[in-house]
Amino acid sequence: MRFNRIRKMDISNGPGVRVAIFMQGCPFHCKNCFNPETWDFNDGNPFDDETIDEVLKLCEMSHIAGLSILGGEPMHPKNIEGTTKLARMFKEKFPNKTLWSWTGFTYEQIKDKEVFNYIDVLVDGQFVDELRNPNLKWKGSSNQRVIDIKKTREKNEIVLYED
Numbered sequence: 001m002r003f004n005r006i007r008k009m010d011i012s013n014g015p016g017v018r019v020a021i022f023m024q025g026c027p028f029h030c031k032n033c034f035n036p037e038t039w040d041f042n043d044g045n046p047f048d049d050e051t052i053d054e055v056l057k058l059c060e061m062s063h064i065a066g067l068s069i070l071g072g073e074p075m076h077p078k079n080i081e082g083t084t085k086l087a088r089m090f091k092e093k094f095p096n097k098t099l100w101s102w103t104g105f106t107y108e109q110i111k112d113k114e115v116f117n118y119i120d121v122l123v124d125g126q127f128v129d130e131l132r133n134p135n136l137k138w139k140g141s142s143n144q145r146v147i148d149i150k151k152t153r154e155k156n157e158i159v160l161y162e163d
């Protein structure tokens with residue numbers, strides 16, 4: 001598994017100042033994807049325990065509200081093991097900071113994965129250029145959903161995140 005880059009301070013992917021990691025590799029190839037450099041599963045850098053340590057260290061800063069895991073496709077079968085390990089370790093270490101993630105899969109396609117024990121908010125669905133709207137918060141096209149995972153699991157139906 002590989003990752004594309006880490007942002008030490010990110011203010012555009014979730015609330016507050018966050019650490020963001022972009023995983024490498026995405027099979028969806030959405031038209032006008034904002035991140036095509038993340039498509040190739042062989043590009044980027046090796047994702048290993050050192051990467052996790054680096055991300056967790058960055059998250060220690062008191063001004064960091066949480067971690068955002070993007071891509072690329074963090075939930076692809078080639079990536080989900082590493083994504084889950086990072087998510088698990090992040091929540092163990094920082095139970096009061098939030099974990100957000102973005103995926104091109106729908107929540108229904110992947111909802112049984114362990115990673116949802118740790119994710120607070122999931123933005124799901126592929127980017128659809130025809131449905132692009134720059135005024136949408138946290139998502140690029142109107143088909144995507146910003147899902148409150150804890151409430152969704154409690155109610156067993158999709159509950160959207162509210163600021």
Ligand code: SF4
Pocket residue numbers: 026027028029030033034035036038071072073103104125126127
């Ligand atoms: S799912 Fe995301 S990263 Fe993958 S091609 Fe679509 S917009 Fe790009």
